[in-house]
Protein backbone atom coordinates (compact mmCIF):
# COMPACT_ATOMS: atom_id res chain seq x y z
CA UNK A 1 0.00 0.00 0.00
CA UNK A 2 2.88 2.32 0.83
CA UNK A 3 4.41 1.41 -2.52
CA UNK A 4 1.16 2.20 -4.28
CA UNK A 5 0.90 5.57 -2.56
CA UNK A 6 4.50 6.16 -3.60
CA UNK A 7 3.58 5.34 -7.19
CA UNK A 8 0.72 7.82 -7.13
CA UNK A 9 2.97 10.50 -5.77
CA UNK A 10 5.46 9.66 -8.49
CA UNK A 11 2.81 9.88 -11.16
CA UNK A 12 1.36 13.18 -10.03
CA UNK A 13 4.38 15.10 -8.78
CA UNK A 14 6.91 14.02 -11.36
CA UNK A 15 9.44 11.26 -11.44
CA UNK A 16 12.17 13.47 -9.90
CA UNK A 17 10.60 12.58 -6.54
CA UNK A 18 11.56 8.99 -7.21
CA UNK A 19 15.23 9.90 -7.21
CA UNK A 20 16.10 12.40 -4.46
CA UNK A 21 19.79 13.43 -4.64
CA UNK A 22 21.11 11.31 -1.73
CA UNK A 23 19.21 8.13 -2.66
CA UNK A 24 20.58 5.23 -4.73
CA UNK A 25 18.42 6.30 -7.65
CA UNK A 26 19.63 9.89 -7.25
CA UNK A 27 23.23 8.64 -7.34
CA UNK A 28 22.41 6.55 -10.42
CA UNK A 29 21.04 9.64 -12.20
CA UNK A 30 24.13 11.65 -11.18
CA UNK A 31 26.33 8.79 -12.49
CA UNK A 32 24.45 8.76 -15.82
CA UNK A 33 24.71 12.53 -16.24
CA UNK A 34 28.45 12.44 -15.44
CA UNK A 35 28.98 9.66 -17.95
CA UNK A 36 26.98 11.58 -20.57
CA UNK A 37 29.08 14.68 -20.00
CA UNK A 38 32.38 12.75 -20.15
CA UNK A 39 31.31 11.09 -23.38
CA UNK A 40 30.11 14.41 -24.81
CA UNK A 41 33.48 16.03 -24.06
CA UNK A 42 35.32 13.02 -25.51
CA UNK A 43 33.38 13.20 -28.76
CA UNK A 44 33.79 16.99 -28.82
CA UNK A 45 37.54 16.52 -28.34
CA UNK A 46 37.60 14.29 -31.41
CA UNK A 47 36.22 17.19 -33.49
CA UNK A 48 37.94 20.26 -32.03
CA UNK A 49 40.83 21.11 -29.77
CA UNK A 50 39.35 21.63 -26.29
CA UNK A 51 42.24 24.01 -25.43
CA UNK A 52 40.85 26.54 -27.87
CA UNK A 53 37.49 26.68 -26.11
CA UNK A 54 37.28 29.25 -23.32
CA UNK A 55 33.72 30.59 -23.04
CA UNK A 56 30.98 28.01 -22.55
CA UNK A 57 27.23 28.35 -22.06
CA UNK A 58 25.23 25.51 -20.59
CA UNK A 59 21.53 25.68 -21.44
CA UNK A 60 19.06 24.14 -18.95
CA UNK A 61 21.62 23.45 -16.21
CA UNK A 62 19.10 21.91 -13.79
CA UNK A 63 20.96 21.22 -10.52
CA UNK A 64 24.20 22.59 -12.02
CA UNK A 65 26.26 19.39 -11.65
CA UNK A 66 27.43 19.48 -15.23
CA UNK A 67 28.26 23.19 -15.16
CA UNK A 68 30.49 22.45 -12.16
CA UNK A 69 32.36 19.77 -14.14
CA UNK A 70 32.61 22.05 -17.18
CA UNK A 71 34.12 24.77 -15.00
CA UNK A 72 37.04 22.42 -14.26
CA UNK A 73 37.76 22.03 -17.97
CA UNK A 74 37.01 25.50 -19.39
CA UNK A 75 37.99 28.92 -18.06
CA UNK A 76 34.67 30.77 -18.44
CA UNK A 77 31.44 28.78 -17.96
CA UNK A 78 27.93 30.20 -17.52
CA UNK A 79 25.04 28.05 -16.27
CA UNK A 80 21.60 29.09 -17.53
CA UNK A 81 18.10 27.76 -17.03
CA UNK A 82 14.58 29.06 -17.43
CA UNK A 83 14.08 28.08 -13.78
CA UNK A 84 17.23 28.40 -11.65
CA UNK A 85 15.51 27.36 -8.40
CA UNK A 86 16.98 23.84 -8.48
CA UNK A 87 20.58 25.04 -9.01
CA UNK A 88 22.70 23.93 -6.05
CA UNK A 89 24.32 26.61 -3.91
CA UNK A 90 26.97 27.87 -3.57
CA UNK A 91 27.10 28.48 -7.31
CA UNK A 92 30.33 27.28 -8.90
CA UNK A 93 29.80 29.29 -12.09
CA UNK A 94 27.89 32.47 -12.91
CA UNK A 95 24.19 31.64 -13.17
CA UNK A 96 21.76 33.34 -15.53
CA UNK A 97 18.01 32.83 -15.49
CA UNK A 98 16.74 32.94 -19.06
CA UNK A 99 14.85 30.86 -21.53
CA UNK A 100 16.73 29.23 -24.40
CA UNK A 101 14.17 30.88 -26.69
CA UNK A 102 15.30 34.37 -25.59
CA UNK A 103 18.94 34.16 -24.55
CA UNK A 104 20.02 37.28 -22.73
CA UNK A 105 23.56 37.37 -24.18
CA UNK A 106 25.05 39.48 -26.98
CA UNK A 107 25.76 37.97 -30.41
CA UNK A 108 28.93 35.88 -30.78
CA UNK A 109 29.49 35.32 -27.05
CA UNK A 110 30.45 31.64 -26.71
CA UNK A 111 32.86 29.11 -28.19
CA UNK A 112 30.75 26.21 -27.00
CA UNK A 113 27.06 25.84 -26.17
CA UNK A 114 26.03 22.63 -24.47
CA UNK A 115 22.69 21.23 -23.39
CA UNK A 116 21.92 17.93 -21.72
CA UNK A 117 18.42 16.49 -21.82
CA UNK A 118 16.91 19.93 -22.37
CA UNK A 119 15.89 20.48 -26.02
CA UNK A 120 12.98 18.04 -25.76
CA UNK A 121 11.52 20.30 -23.02
CA UNK A 122 11.72 23.55 -25.00
CA UNK A 123 8.40 24.50 -26.62
CA UNK A 124 9.88 26.37 -29.62
CA UNK A 125 12.96 24.36 -30.47
CA UNK A 126 13.73 26.13 -33.76
CA UNK A 127 13.65 29.53 -32.05
CA UNK A 128 15.91 28.23 -29.26
CA UNK A 129 18.42 26.82 -31.75
CA UNK A 130 18.33 30.14 -33.64
CA UNK A 131 19.14 31.95 -30.39
CA UNK A 132 22.01 29.56 -29.74
CA UNK A 133 23.34 30.22 -33.26
CA UNK A 134 23.17 33.96 -32.61
CA UNK A 135 25.17 33.75 -29.40
CA UNK A 136 27.72 31.26 -30.75
CA UNK A 137 30.96 32.79 -31.98
CA UNK A 138 31.89 32.27 -35.62
CA UNK A 139 33.50 28.83 -35.84
CA UNK A 140 31.96 27.83 -32.50
CA UNK A 141 30.43 24.46 -31.76
CA UNK A 142 27.42 23.01 -29.92
CA UNK A 143 26.79 19.71 -28.18
CA UNK A 144 23.23 18.62 -27.48
CA UNK A 145 22.42 15.44 -25.57
CA UNK A 146 18.88 14.38 -26.41
CA UNK A 147 16.67 11.33 -25.83
CA UNK A 148 16.33 8.69 -28.51
CA UNK A 149 13.51 6.52 -29.74
CA UNK A 150 14.63 3.86 -27.24
CA UNK A 151 14.24 6.29 -24.36
CA UNK A 152 10.47 6.18 -24.80
CA UNK A 153 10.21 2.60 -26.05
CA UNK A 154 12.35 1.18 -23.25
CA UNK A 155 10.70 3.31 -20.58
CA UNK A 156 7.16 2.60 -21.73
CA UNK A 157 7.37 -0.99 -22.81
CA UNK A 158 9.80 -2.30 -20.23
CA UNK A 159 10.34 -0.03 -17.26
CA UNK A 160 6.89 1.51 -16.97
CA UNK A 161 5.11 -1.83 -17.04
CA UNK A 162 7.72 -3.57 -14.89
CA UNK A 163 7.30 -0.77 -12.38
CA UNK A 164 3.54 -0.96 -12.52
CA UNK A 165 3.73 -4.76 -12.28
CA UNK A 166 5.45 -4.19 -8.94
CA UNK A 167 2.53 -1.96 -7.96
CA UNK A 168 0.01 -4.68 -8.87
CA UNK A 169 1.86 -7.33 -6.86
CA UNK A 170 1.92 -4.98 -3.88
CA UNK A 171 -1.79 -4.29 -4.34
CA UNK A 172 -2.75 -7.98 -4.23
CA UNK A 173 -0.53 -8.53 -1.18
CA UNK A 174 -2.24 -5.66 0.61
CA UNK A 175 -5.66 -6.95 -0.41
CA UNK A 176 -4.84 -10.37 1.08
CA UNK A 177 -3.64 -8.63 4.27
CA UNK A 178 -6.91 -6.70 4.50
CA UNK A 179 -8.94 -9.87 4.13
CA UNK A 180 -6.91 -11.64 6.83
CA UNK A 181 -7.21 -8.63 9.12
CA UNK A 182 -11.00 -8.55 8.62
CA UNK A 183 -11.33 -12.24 9.44
CA UNK A 184 -9.16 -11.94 12.56
CA UNK A 185 -10.94 -8.94 13.96
CA UNK A 186 -14.35 -10.32 12.92
CA UNK A 187 -15.67 -6.79 13.02
CA UNK A 188 -19.36 -6.30 12.10
CA UNK A 189 -20.01 -5.82 8.38
CA UNK A 190 -19.69 -2.25 7.16
CA UNK A 191 -17.57 -1.03 10.10
CA UNK A 192 -14.09 0.36 9.54
CA UNK A 193 -11.00 -1.79 10.05
CA UNK A 194 -7.36 -0.80 9.95
CA UNK A 195 -5.82 -1.81 6.66
CA UNK A 196 -2.27 -0.70 5.77
CA UNK A 197 -2.57 2.26 8.11
CA UNK A 198 -5.84 3.48 6.53
CA UNK A 199 -9.27 3.31 8.07
CA UNK A 200 -11.74 2.12 5.44
CA UNK A 201 -13.84 -0.94 4.72
CA UNK A 202 -11.72 -3.52 2.92
CA UNK A 203 -14.08 -3.53 -0.05
CA UNK A 204 -14.11 0.23 -0.59
CA UNK A 205 -10.36 0.39 0.05
CA UNK A 206 -9.64 -2.31 -2.52
CA UNK A 207 -11.99 -0.70 -5.06
CA UNK A 208 -10.07 2.54 -4.63
CA UNK A 209 -6.77 0.74 -5.21
CA UNK A 210 -8.05 -1.01 -8.34
CA UNK A 211 -9.02 2.39 -9.76
CA UNK A 212 -5.63 3.83 -8.85
CA UNK A 213 -3.75 0.92 -10.42
CA UNK A 214 -5.86 1.15 -13.57
CA UNK A 215 -5.17 4.86 -13.73
CA UNK A 216 -1.48 4.11 -13.50
CA UNK A 217 -1.65 1.50 -16.22
CA UNK A 218 -3.67 3.39 -18.78
CA UNK A 219 -1.98 6.68 -19.60
CA UNK A 220 1.32 6.66 -21.43
CA UNK A 221 3.47 9.44 -19.99
CA UNK A 222 4.84 12.26 -22.13
CA UNK A 223 8.38 13.31 -21.27
CA UNK A 224 8.89 16.53 -23.23
CA UNK A 225 6.68 18.93 -25.16
CA UNK A 226 5.12 16.51 -27.66
CA UNK A 227 1.30 16.29 -27.46
CA UNK A 228 1.32 12.51 -26.91
CA UNK A 229 3.63 9.55 -26.50
CA UNK A 230 3.38 8.35 -30.08
CA UNK A 231 4.32 11.77 -31.42
CA UNK A 232 7.14 11.85 -28.89
CA UNK A 233 8.49 8.50 -30.08
CA UNK A 234 8.53 9.90 -33.64
CA UNK A 235 10.22 13.11 -32.51
CA UNK A 236 12.98 11.22 -30.68
CA UNK A 237 14.08 9.29 -33.79
CA UNK A 238 17.56 10.08 -35.06
CA UNK A 239 16.18 11.34 -38.39
CA UNK A 240 13.82 13.77 -36.57
CA UNK A 241 16.62 15.29 -34.48
CA UNK A 242 18.82 15.50 -37.56
CA UNK A 243 16.09 17.31 -39.55
CA UNK A 244 15.37 19.70 -36.66
CA UNK A 245 19.06 20.61 -36.45
CA UNK A 246 19.43 20.95 -40.22
CA UNK A 247 16.24 23.01 -40.55
CA UNK A 248 17.69 25.32 -37.90
CA UNK A 249 20.75 25.92 -40.07
CA UNK A 250 23.08 23.53 -38.24
CA UNK A 251 25.17 20.71 -39.58
CA UNK A 252 25.74 17.52 -37.58
CA UNK A 253 29.47 16.75 -37.39
CA UNK A 254 29.19 13.58 -35.35
CA UNK A 255 27.03 11.74 -32.83
CA UNK A 256 27.78 9.53 -29.84
CA UNK A 257 25.50 7.00 -28.17
CA UNK A 258 25.39 7.21 -24.39
CA UNK A 259 23.73 4.51 -22.21
CA UNK A 260 20.51 2.51 -21.99
CA UNK A 261 18.46 3.39 -18.90
CA UNK A 262 14.83 4.09 -18.08
CA UNK A 263 13.14 7.23 -16.83
CA UNK A 264 12.00 5.32 -13.74
CA UNK A 265 15.64 4.70 -12.77
CA UNK A 266 14.84 1.11 -11.86
CA UNK A 267 17.68 -1.39 -11.29
CA UNK A 268 20.25 1.37 -10.65
CA UNK A 269 23.88 0.43 -11.44
CA UNK A 270 22.78 -3.04 -12.60
CA UNK A 271 23.81 -4.60 -15.92
CA UNK A 272 26.17 -1.74 -16.70
CA UNK A 273 28.26 -3.74 -19.17
CA UNK A 274 25.11 -4.92 -20.99
CA UNK A 275 23.67 -1.39 -21.04
CA UNK A 276 26.90 -0.04 -22.54
CA UNK A 277 27.10 -2.85 -25.08
CA UNK A 278 23.48 -2.21 -26.17
CA UNK A 279 24.21 1.53 -26.40
CA UNK A 280 27.14 0.78 -28.72
CA UNK A 281 24.68 -1.13 -30.93
CA UNK A 282 22.43 1.97 -31.03
CA UNK A 283 19.99 0.85 -28.31
CA UNK A 284 20.63 3.89 -26.15
CA UNK A 285 18.46 6.24 -24.11
CA UNK A 286 20.36 9.39 -25.06
CA UNK A 287 22.66 10.47 -27.86
CA UNK A 288 25.00 13.47 -28.16
CA UNK A 289 24.95 15.55 -31.35
CA UNK A 290 27.99 17.70 -32.08
CA UNK A 291 26.94 20.48 -34.45
CA UNK A 292 28.25 23.58 -36.17
CA UNK A 293 26.51 26.43 -37.95
CA UNK A 294 26.03 25.43 -41.59
CA UNK A 295 26.60 28.86 -43.20
CA UNK A 296 29.69 30.32 -41.56
CA UNK A 297 30.99 32.28 -44.54
CA UNK A 298 29.22 35.58 -43.81
CA UNK A 299 30.31 35.53 -40.18
CA UNK A 300 34.10 35.57 -40.68
CA UNK A 301 34.50 32.01 -39.45
CA UNK A 302 37.51 31.02 -37.34
CA UNK A 303 37.21 27.28 -36.76
CA UNK A 304 38.23 26.06 -33.32
Ligand SMILES: C[S@@+](CC[C@H](N)C(=O)[O-])C[C@H]1O[C@@H](n2cnc3c(N)ncnc32)[C@H](O)[C@@H]1O
Nearest residue numbers: 060061062081082083099100116117118121122
Ligand atom coordinates in the same frame (compact mmCIF):
# COMPACT_ATOMS: atom_id res chain seq x y z
C1 LIG B 1 15.56 17.20 -17.58
S1 LIG B 1 16.20 18.68 -16.94
C2 LIG B 1 17.92 18.49 -17.35
C3 LIG B 1 18.80 19.17 -16.38
C4 LIG B 1 20.30 18.95 -16.59
N1 LIG B 1 20.75 19.54 -17.83
C5 LIG B 1 20.61 17.48 -16.56
O1 LIG B 1 21.05 16.92 -17.57
O2 LIG B 1 20.46 16.88 -15.50
C6 LIG B 1 15.66 19.89 -18.11
C7 LIG B 1 16.05 21.28 -17.74
O3 LIG B 1 15.73 22.14 -18.84
C8 LIG B 1 15.20 23.34 -18.31
N2 LIG B 1 14.38 23.99 -19.35
C9 LIG B 1 13.17 23.63 -19.78
N3 LIG B 1 12.73 24.49 -20.72
C10 LIG B 1 13.70 25.42 -20.88
C11 LIG B 1 13.83 26.58 -21.70
N4 LIG B 1 12.87 26.95 -22.55
N5 LIG B 1 14.96 27.29 -21.61
C12 LIG B 1 15.96 26.93 -20.76
N6 LIG B 1 15.88 25.84 -19.96
C13 LIG B 1 14.77 25.10 -20.01
C14 LIG B 1 14.41 22.92 -17.11
O4 LIG B 1 14.20 23.98 -16.20
C15 LIG B 1 15.31 21.82 -16.54
O5 LIG B 1 16.23 22.32 -15.60
